[in-house]
Amino acid sequence: MLKIITQEILLQDTTIKLFIRREDLIHPFVSGNKFRKLKYNLLKAKEESKKTILTFGGAYSNHIAATAYAGQQNGFKTIGVIRGEELESKIFENPTLKFAHQCGMKFVFVSREKYQLKTSTFFIKELQQAHGDFYLIPEGGTNDLAIKGCEEILTEQDNKYDFIACSVGTGGTISGIINSSLNHQNILGFPSLKGDFLQKDICNFVNNNNWKLITDYHFGGYGKVTQELIEFINLFYKTNAVPLDPIYTGKMVYGLLDLIGKKYFSENTKILIIHTGGIQGIEGMNLKLKSKNLQTIKFDD
Incomplete structure (x- = not known):
């Protein structure tokens, strides 16, 4: 039995409620x-x-x-x-x-x-x-069995959320979430790659049409980061004690908060973020950043 951990992210100057499902904590080495x-x-x-x-x-x-x-x-x-x-x-x-x-x-x-x-x-x-x-x-x-597993991310208690957001790599995770979502829910996917080719791939795995890909927050494409993104990840951890990775979840959370600031969502909307893990890749990214004398990701006080 997996322990489901969901914590609220405090937002200022809005009635929108934001929660994050800590899938990164379900296993130390096979997370999210x-x-x-x-x-x-x-x-x-x-x-x-x-x-x-x-x-x-x-x-x-x-x-x-x-x-x-x-x-x-x-x-x-x-x-x-x-x-x-x-x-x-x-x-x-x-x-x-x-x-x-x-x-x-x-x-x-x-x-x-x-x-x-x-x-x-x-x-x-x-x-x-x-x-x-x-x-x-x-x-x-990503295959049919992977999507079956990802369909178990949402629980019966998640019917209270209006929007569910997740990062998108190959499309398997969001497909599972779409398949297990309810009719009143909207699923937002934030691809880490340029382009909209994933749209077709996801359509092959789902029947519902309650989803949308937000393609404006890839920060240059897969594996690409900017100092703005690194600064955001560090600030988010300092503020919320939640680590984000720079390839997937960092870009997704940045994009989601940007959309909240732009009034994309109605007042009193409840949003659930799915943290898909990926923290193991930070050490390698930091090595690349250090080699360029750039700011690194830091999860310490």
Whole structure:
């Protein structure tokens, strides 16, 4: 039984009520939506008597770190197909890859061009020939079983919320939330990537039309940050004692508060933020920021 923690975020000069669901606290290493996405996939892999799980991700992937740990804890060998051949010599310089390696994950480093073939039958067969039989989990963990897990994020007690907001990567988490939401609720997704191509992907997983993607708060695209965003994350933690990551939740919460300031919501609206985790990636981001002599993310007093 997971412990559901929801805390109120105090807002000034408005009757809007803002709450945050702390999915980042449900597990120390497989937190947030990664716990939800892996839950039924791991059960399926066991049901099919698979011994190995193979998946895809980038240098600081939350999904890679979570799969490595969850696989180890559940008796699976894990293989991570990693975007970027140059990372092969930098495993121990990269906090995410180092952690996954310590959890027993085997890496396959491929060029960015080849990585684009991650969904192709030809590439999957090539991986099977090289590594044997495995249970395949897509990049970011999004598939039907992942969405089933994410449908469990909302509870019966959440019917009081008018809006539910979450960050969007591959679209799996928001799809699960949409499927389990009620007719009177509006779901807002804040993509961390440029463009609106996720609209079609999400439509493949949902039937409800009570959702919208807010595409104005990607801060330059996936993995891109600005000093304004870093300052916001630090201030939000100082004010609310809630850590946000710079790839997903930081951008989402920034965007949501900006919309509140712009009177996007009616008075007395109740909004629930879903904190999808991602905190493990902060160490790697801070290394990048330090290398550029920029302000880092700090969660200390």
